[in-house]
Amino acid sequence: xxxxxxxxxxxxxxxxxxxxxxxxxxxxxxxxxxxxxxxxxxxxxxxxxxxxxxxxxxxxxxxxxxxxxxxxxxxxxxxxxxxxxxxxxxxxxxxxxxxxxxxxxxxxxxxxxxxxxxxxxxxxxxxxxxxxxxxxxxxxxxxxxxxxxxxxxxxxxxxxxxxxxxxxxxxxxxxxxxxxxxxxxxxxxxxxxxxxxxxxxxxxxxxxxxxxxxxxxxxxxxxxxxxxxxxxxxxxxxxxxxxxxxxxxxxxxxxxxxxxxxxxxxxxxxxxxxxxxxxxxxxxxxxxxxxxxxxxxxxxxxxxxxxxxxxxxxxxxxxxxxxxxxxxxxxxxxxxxxxxxxxxxxxxxxxxxxxxxxxxx
Amino acid sequence: xxxxxxxxxxxxxxxxxxxxxxxxxxxxxxxxxxxxxxxxxxxxxxxxxxxxxxxxxxxxxxxxxxxxxxxxxxxxxxxxxxxxxxxxxxxxxxxxxxxxxxxxxxxxxxxxxxxxxxxxxxxxxxxxxxxxxxxxxxxxxxxxxxxxxxxxxxxxxxxxxxxxxxxxxxxxxxxxxxxxxxxxxxxxxxxxxxxxxxxxxxxxxxxxxxxxxxxxxxxxxxxxxxxxxxxxxxxxxxxxxxxxxxxxxxxxxxxxxxxxxxxxxxxxxxxxxxxxxxxxxxxxxxxxxxxxxxxxxxxxxxxxxxxxxxxxxxxxxxxxxxxxxxxxxxxxxxxxxxxxxxxxxxxxxxxxxxxxxxxxx
DNA sequence: CGCTTGTTTGAATACGCATTCATATAGTTC
DNA sequence: GAACTATATGAATGCGTATTCAAACAAGCG
Numbered sequence: 001x002x003x004x005x006x007x008x009x010x011x012x013x014x015x016x017x018x019x020x021x022x023x024x025x026x027x028x029x030x031x032x033x034x035x036x037x038x039x040x041x042x043x044x045x046x047x048x049x050x051x052x053x054x055x056x057x058x059x060x061x062x063x064x065x066x067x068x069x070x071x072x073x074x075x076x077x078x079x080x081x082x083x084x085x086x087x088x089x090x091x092x093x094x095x096x097x098x099x100x101x102x103x104x105x106x107x108x109x110x111x112x113x114x115x116x117x118x119x120x121x122x123x124x125x126x127x128x129x130x131x132x133x134x135x136x137x138x139x140x141x142x143x144x145x146x147x148x149x150x151x152x153x154x155x156x157x158x159x160x161x162x163x164x165x166x167x168x169x170x171x172x173x174x175x176x177x178x179x180x181x182x183x184x185x186x187x188x189x190x191x192x193x194x195x196x197x198x199x200x201x202x203x204x205x206x207x208x209x210x211x212x213x214x215x216x217x218x219x220x221x222x223x224x225x226x227x228x229x230x231x232x233x234x235x236x237x238x239x240x241x242x243x244x245x246x247x248x249x250x251x252x253x254x255x256x257x258x259x260x261x262x263x264x265x266x267x268x269x270x271x272x273x274x275x276x277x278x279x280x281x282x283x284x285x286x287x288x289x290x291x292x293x294x295x296x297x298x299x300x301x302x303x304x305x306x307x308x309x310x311x312x313x314x315x316x317x318x319x320x321x322x323x324x325x326x327x328x329x330x331x332x333x334x335x336x337x338x339x340x341x342x343x344x345x346x347x348x349x350x351x352x353x354x355x356x357x358x359x360x361x
Numbered sequence: 362x363x364x365x366x367x368x369x370x371x372x373x374x375x376x377x378x379x380x381x382x383x384x385x386x387x388x389x390x391x392x393x394x395x396x397x398x399x400x401x402x403x404x405x406x407x408x409x410x411x412x413x414x415x416x417x418x419x420x421x422x423x424x425x426x427x428x429x430x431x432x433x434x435x436x437x438x439x440x441x442x443x444x445x446x447x448x449x450x451x452x453x454x455x456x457x458x459x460x461x462x463x464x465x466x467x468x469x470x471x472x473x474x475x476x477x478x479x480x481x482x483x484x485x486x487x488x489x490x491x492x493x494x495x496x497x498x499x500x501x502x503x504x505x506x507x508x509x510x511x512x513x514x515x516x517x518x519x520x521x522x523x524x525x526x527x528x529x530x531x532x533x534x535x536x537x538x539x540x541x542x543x544x545x546x547x548x549x550x551x552x553x554x555x556x557x558x559x560x561x562x563x564x565x566x567x568x569x570x571x572x573x574x575x576x577x578x579x580x581x582x583x584x585x586x587x588x589x590x591x592x593x594x595x596x597x598x599x600x601x602x603x604x605x606x607x608x609x610x611x612x613x614x615x616x617x618x619x620x621x622x623x624x625x626x627x628x629x630x631x632x633x634x635x636x637x638x639x640x641x642x643x644x645x646x647x648x649x650x651x652x653x654x655x656x657x658x659x660x661x662x663x664x665x666x667x668x669x670x671x672x673x674x675x676x677x678x679x680x681x682x683x684x685x686x687x688x689x690x691x692x693x694x695x696x697x698x699x700x701x702x703x704x705x706x707x708x709x710x711x712x713x714x715x716x717x718x719x720x721x722x
Numbered sequence: 723c724g725c726t727t728g729t730t731t732g733a734a735t736a737c738g739c740a741t742t743c744a745t746a747t748a749g750t751t752c
Numbered sequence: 753g754a755a756c757t758a759t760a761t762g763a764a765t766g767c768g769t770a771t772t773c774a775a776a777c778a779a780g781c782g
Contacts, residue, residue: 007503009738020762025740033759050502055479056420057738060767065417067460075446078439085436088463097476099428100461102449115458118416141411142368261650289622290651370768381732386770394730418768421737 008051017045028053059120068311069116071101071109073128076225077254078283079298080127083149086304087125094308096122103129110135117142123311125149130192147311149303152194153325161307161326165195165280168296168330169202172249172278175294175332177210179276179340181247184212185236187222187229187259189251196224196251199280203249218243222255229255233262237269245275247338253279253286253295260291260337272339282333294335299328369412378406389414420481429672430477432462432470434489437586438615439644440659441488444510447665448486455669457483464490471496478503484672486510491553508672510664513555514686522668522687526556526641529657529691530563533610533639536655536693538571540637540701542608545573546597548583548590548620550612557585557612560641564610579604583616590619598628606636608699614640614647614656621652621698633700643694655696660689 010024017024019038026032027042045051059065070087072080088098099121103109109129116124117139124139127149136155139146148160176184184207189196204217220236222229229250236242250256256279263269263277271277279286282297306326334341371385378385380399387393388403406412420426431448433441449459460482464470470490477485478500485500488510497516500507509521537545545568550557565578581597583590590611597603611617617640624630624638632638640647643658667687695702 007738011738021738022740022762023760025738026761029740033761035760038760050499052475052479052499052503054421054481054738055476056417056426056481057767058740059417060415060421060769061738061740063740063767075449081442081446084461085442085463088436088461092462092473097480098461100445100449100459101453102446112453114413115416118413119458120415120417138411138413142413257649265650285646285649288618288646288649288651289626290649368768372768382768383732383770384730386768387731390770396730399730415768418737419770421739422768422770424737424770 007054008049010051010053012049013042013046013051016049017042063120064122065120066095067097067099067119067121068308069099069101069119069121069124071103071112071116071124071126071129073103073109073126074105075102077128077252078285079150079252079254079281082283083127083300083304086300087308090301090304090308108132113139117144120144123147123308125307125311126151128193145311147307149307150195150298152198156325159310159324161303161310161328162195163296163298163303163330164202164327165198165330166202166205168280168298169199169204169249170206171296171330171332172280172294173203173206173210175334175338175341176247176249176276176278177207177212179247179272179338181245181276182212183216183243183245183247184218185243185245185248186217186219187232187248187250187255188219189222189224189255191221193224199251200249218245222250222258224252224255226254226258229258230262233259234266237263237267248275248277250277250279253281253283253293255279256293256295256337257285257291260293271337276339277337278335280330282331286335292336293333294338294341295333296330297333298330302328368415369410371412371414373410374403374406374412377410378403424481425483426481427456428458428460428480428482429669430460430462430480430482430485432464432473432477432485432487432490434464434470434487435466436463438489438613439646440511440613440615440642443644444488444661444665447661448669451662451665451669469493474500478505481505484508484669486668486672487512489554506672508668510668511556511659513559517686520671520685522664522671522689523556524657524659524664524691525563525688526559526691527563527566529641529659530560530565530610531567532657532691532693533641533655534564534567534571536695536699536702537608537610537637537639538568538573540608540633540699542606542637543573544577544604544606544608545579546604546606546609547578547580548593548609548611548616549580550583550585550616552582554585560612561610579606583611583619585613585616587615587619587622590616591623594620594623595627598624598630609636609638611638611640614642614644614654616640617654617656617698618646618652621654633698637700638698641691643692647696653697654694655699655702656694657691658694659691663689 010021014021014024019042023038024042026034027039068091070084072084074080091098101112103112108131110132113131113135124144124146126146128151148158150162151160152162153160186200188200220232222232248259250259256277259277260271269275279293279295282295286293286295310324371382375382375385384399385403387395388400429452431445433445435441452459460480462473464473469492471493474492474496485505485507487507489512494516509519511523512521513523514521547561549561581593583593609620611620617638620638621632630636640654640656643656647654647656671685
């Protein structure tokens with residue numbers, strides 16, 4: 001005997017409350033024109049029947065789904081999983097839902113983006129992934145706004161929000177030069193992405209302004225991952241006559257951590273004793289005891305807020321041509337991998353670090 | 362001049378292809394009864410018009426949304442963010458979408474669950490969060506299956522998938538006892554959750570079988586987080602005459618890492634030289650160079666597969682009373698925080714560790 | 723050839739809500 | 753009390769697809 005799960009609809013509630021279906025709809029709509037007593041009556045009836053408004057149906061008839069798609073490229077980099085987390089929190093707080101997608105390393109996210117478009121989401125956030133221009137124009141055609149997060153635009157007509165890589169790179173160069181570094185090793189990231197390139201540019205520009213010439217700077221390819229930079233460092237110092245720098249700049253934290261692990265485990269190099277080192281991003285892992293990474297933190301919360309803001313504005317349809325490229329400054333975080341930094345109240349800092357990592361089962 | 366973004370519908374495609382709307386629908390439905398030439402004609406027309414089937418509308422009329430909600434309780438514990446990642450990957454591979462939610466620490470997830478129910482998702486996965494029995498019965502009423510992930514059931518009628526905490530705890534006790542530990546310190550987790558309790562039980566039971574009495578075992582409360590266990594360890598060893606154990610068992614990896622950082626930074630205690638230590642979960646952070654944590658890994662992939670399997674089965678409606686409590690065994694991972702373990706090919710292991718952490722920008 | 727079985731197809735409809743529009747009621751003003 | 757304005761309400765309709773259902777058609781068989 002299969003019980004047909006007939007769902008409770010707004011009509012059922014309407015009947016019980018002695019009103020029409022639209023009235024039920026209005027009772028659940030903020031700022032709707034409805035008398036207080038009716039609303040109460042409807043809500044009571046709804047509660048009695050365990051009525052749950054069907055958001056899918058609402059989406060269909062109102063043409064807004066209250067869903068935002070977030071496409072995350074590299075879930076292995078904690079920065080992006082932290083970002084996803086921030087998006088979920090922020091959207092949830094504003095009564096919207098997150099449709100989460102991931103994209104395999106390197107592969108473009110067209111298929112995934114297509115899925116998102118099919119659900120007629122209110123907007124799409126793309127993080128660390130490559131999208132084809134076909135899909136971009138398709139999304140325009142369909143009227144679903146896209147925003148790039150921490151990704152500068154190959155297509156400048158796309159809305160994007162990111163951290164100022166050039167400025168951030170400069171901050172780190174400042175700190176290292178001030179700490180006395182005369183020779184530098186740069187561990188690059190993804191050669192495709194502009195992020196790595198800009199960070200390196202900012203870093204080198206600042207060094208140049210201090211009179212550090214190219215001959216004092218070496219660059220190696222770190223593959224943009226923990227494993228990649230671990231290997232890159234290993235290869236570098238295993239080579240016959242390796243350059244032995246005063247300072248290392250890894251273009252992101254997860255790579256910086258890979259460098260530290262390799263330097264310590266394979267070459268017994270002390271940090272910052274033998275070599276000073278810095279990363280970029282401000283991920284939680286960087287604040288763990290063994291690292292205490294000096295880095296530049298991307299203002300994730302602000303970036304997320306800004307991204308959703310732009311996405312929403314686009315959505316208002318006022319002028320959908322309003323593409324904005326928003327760049328927020330990075331925040332210098334003094335750690336213990338660059339010597340001589342005045343840590344802000346060491347004890348407090350540690351305490352703060354501990355809290356910031358947190359984690360509860 | 363506001364251009365009305367009139368979307369391309371199946372009717373438009375039908376007209377262009379010279380068929381009826383249902384035929385268009387069938388063209389996009391696998392195994393549908395449709396002639397090959399018609400399907401081709403429809404698909405061609407669809408491509409020409411940039412037609413994207415509206416999944417929202419499909420959900421409404423077919424009563425299946427192809428969306429699974431995943432509610433994550435503690436995003437600060439990397440185990441759960443890894444789990445979310447695994448769910449996203451798995452569901453995406455089977456052409457389903459993930460509606461992702463987070464729940465504040467400790468708060469029950471009723472509000473969030475309600476949101477999920479409203480979207481008439483095909484199923485809901487709840488991870489590390491407390492749900493009220495009201496909501497459970499509501500979900501039953503609405504016919505949306507719920508599965509608990511890594512959470513044993515207070516309500517035994519709920520489907521759940523978890524790792525065998527008792528067995529896993531036993532494995533760690535085996536290893537530590539074999540390494541010569543005679544006295545133990547246990548850092549407990551969330552007193553509400555059964556996970557911590559069961560892991561401790563398995564650990565103590567095994568010790569008891571080796572003749573280790575209660576007098577040789579101390580338990581302290583680690584608050585279930587990095588910060589909590591860091592402080593717990595600090596307080597313990599700061600006390601006037603602290604018990605100085607041979608071994609420490611932290612009920613999860615993130616706590617174990619907190620313990621290690623505190624022991625090293627504040628008490629200059631070497632691991633495993635002075636004290637051996639183990640965690641539980643198998644998170645990526647545990648494999649970083651400075652830790653190399655000995656632990657028990659939860660088989661996330663299998664657990665995810667199993668969870669979705671059960672969720673789907675429930676969905677078939679055959680017998681929705683088929684609640685299953687699935688328990689998968691944990692896998693012992695020898696690390697360097699318990700001495701004397703035969704690491705499986707040290708070089709290979711390191712290499713594998715490096716790869717497993719990865720991360721690409 | 724008449725009949726059955728099986729495959730395609732289109733007309734009609736359901737899905738559950740939001741929205742438009744016209745009507746009805748209450749509230750104001752002179 | 754007439755003439756308005758503001759507010760509440762319900763009837764009707766639309767959103768874009770999947771799913772009956774019955775009709776049309778082809779094929780197989782005695």
